[in-house]
Amino acid sequence: MKCSDRVELPISDADTARILAALAHPARLRIVRQLACLDASCCKDIVAQLDLAQSTVSQHLKILVDAGLVCYRPSGQSSHYSINPDAFANVASFVSDMARLCCPQREIVREAAQPQTEAILKD
Numbered sequence: 001m002k003c004s005d006r007v008e009l010p011i012s013d014a015d016t017a018r019i020l021a022a023l024a025h026p027a028r029l030r031i032v033r034q035l036a037c038l039d040a041s042c043c044k045d046i047v048a049q050l051d052l053a054q055s056t057v058s059q060h061l062k063i064l065v066d067a068g069l070v071c072y073r074p075s076g077q078s079s080h081y082s083i084n085p086d087a088f089a090n091v092a093s094f095v096s097d098m099a100r101l102c103c104p105q106r107e108i109v110r111e112a113a114q115p116q117t118e119a120i121l122k123d
Contacts, residue, residue, distance in 0.1 A: 016094060022067035027052060028060045032083065035070060040080040
């Protein structure tokens, strides 16, 4: 997917599951966090920050690009990757909608506040 491509909201549960599955790996989460701090990054720069082989990072990037979460832009002999903010807004909206469907609002607020309280008590 190129950065100029528009990402639509997932229309099916299968599409949503594919997008969430792309995020369901520790290495891909690290890649996303790294890309979130940059405008764009080439594969070798991402590899330099991870303890993974270049081929493994390339495979993870392909999954993220195929899911529409990361944009790919060829640039000469290298490729640049960047976060697709529209796709992440869609993921956030989906998770928020699911939370509203599955939990009463007071439960969501209480659960969100509880870990902070525990962290303060532990310190």
